[in-house]
Amino acid sequence: MDALAPVPLNDGHTLPALGFGTWRVSGEDAAEQVRSALGAGYRLIDTAASYGNEAEVGRAVATSGVPREEVLVTSKLRGADQGYDAALRGFERSLGALGLDRLDLYLIHWPLPARDLYVDSWRALVRLREEGVVRSVGVSNFTAAHLDRLVAETGVTPAVNQIELHPGFVQEEMRAANAARGVVTQSWGPLGRGKGLLETAEVRAVAAAHGVSPARAVLRWHHQLGVVPLPKSADPRRRRENLDIGGFVLTGEEMAVLGTLPQRRLGGDPDTHEE
Ligand SMILES: NC(=O)c1ccc[n+]([C@@H]2O[C@H](COP(=O)([O-])OP(=O)(O)OC[C@H]3O[C@@H](n4cnc5c(N)ncnc54)[C@H](OP(=O)(O)O)[C@@H]3O)[C@@H](O)[C@H]2O)c1
Numbered sequence: 001m002d003a004l005a006p007v008p009l010n011d012g013h014t015l016p017a018l019g020f021g022t023w024r025v026s027g028e029d030a031a032e033q034v035r036s037a038l039g040a041g042y043r044l045i046d047t048a049a050s051y052g053n054e055a056e057v058g059r060a061v062a063t064s065g066v067p068r069e070e071v072l073v074t075s076k077l078r079g080a081d082q083g084y085d086a087a088l089r090g091f092e093r094s095l096g097a098l099g100l101d102r103l104d105l106y107l108i109h110w111p112l113p114a115r116d117l118y119v120d121s122w123r124a125l126v127r128l129r130e131e132g133v134v135r136s137v138g139v140s141n142f143t144a145a146h147l148d149r150l151v152a153e154t155g156v157t158p159a160v161n162q163i164e165l166h167p168g169f170v171q172e173e174m175r176a177a178n179a180a181r182g183v184v185t186q187s188w189g190p191l192g193r194g195k196g197l198l199e200t201a202e203v204r205a206v207a208a209a210h211g212v213s214p215a216r217a218v219l220r221w222h223h224q225l226g227v228v229p230l231p232k233s234a235d236p237r238r239r240r241e242n243l244d245i246g247g248f249v250l251t252g253e254e255m256a257v258l259g260t261l262p263q264r265r266l267g268g269d270p271d272t273h274e275e
Helices: 027-040 054-063 084-098 118-131 144-154 172-180 201-210 214-225 236-243 252-258
Strands: 044-046 072-077 103-108 134-140 160-164 184-188
Touching (some): 027 044, 027 054, 044 054, 054 072, 084 103, 084 118, 103 118, 103 160, 118 134, 134 144, 144 172, 160 172, 172 184, 201 214
Parallel strands (some): 044 072, 072 103, 134 160
């Protein structure tokens, strides 16, 4: 496997080019998967307060044998903890559950615009970064308008915006909006969440042309778009396979073909989603 260059952030730090997702994995399964992912070479682990697995993720990081300073842990502020004081308390709970003394990346999970608390929440995240208990701060599922409001009202641009992104939902405008503001895009649901993307003729043809699996072809597509995918797999062989995206390059035509699949959002709409 070729090493993939780390991705620079607007705060001077970097992110690994690919991370491991932990949505809907709990208990001993979560601890086992994260420990095994770290053993396979993942160095960015994505969790969230609302996943209910922070304790297991933290235990896995602590017992993986990989030095803590080599691992980046992301967590996210859940909707019930939005607001300035509530966000500070929510962060303390997450950090306590994880058993860590600092977080590497902390995101507002959803903007929840109807509640109108995301700017206050953002001020709390900025304070946590200034205090040094969070290395980088960012958001998830934010639109360009939400990003602009944060910047206008606080002067601080998020380092990351984690959004739904896969060949079945290519998010060209949102990727461009993030890039124009110096925000790194992370892809959630990068493999299309097991809903048929990897079985499409287009993905299979591109994969076959390089002698790789459909998942590797799709993750390479993300990498060549300049975004950071966060694939999840319960299968150790697939976890290793998903890391192995460095030894081949998709042509411009192949990149374009993967961008022409029927487009459909699989998760919530940032303007209306409620947690
Ligand atoms: N910020 C947000 O609002 C948000 C929302 C959703 C998700 N996320 C994050 O993004 C992560 C990834 O998204 P996701 O879990 O929804 O979906 P995903 O990673 O796109 O898809 C996971 C599915 O793909 C399958 N898969 C994985 N590797 C494969 C391979 N090599 N070959 C064939 N199938 C493969 C998995 O099955 P097996 O397990 O059987 O391999 C699983 O069914 C989450 O875990 C979470 O950390 C964030």
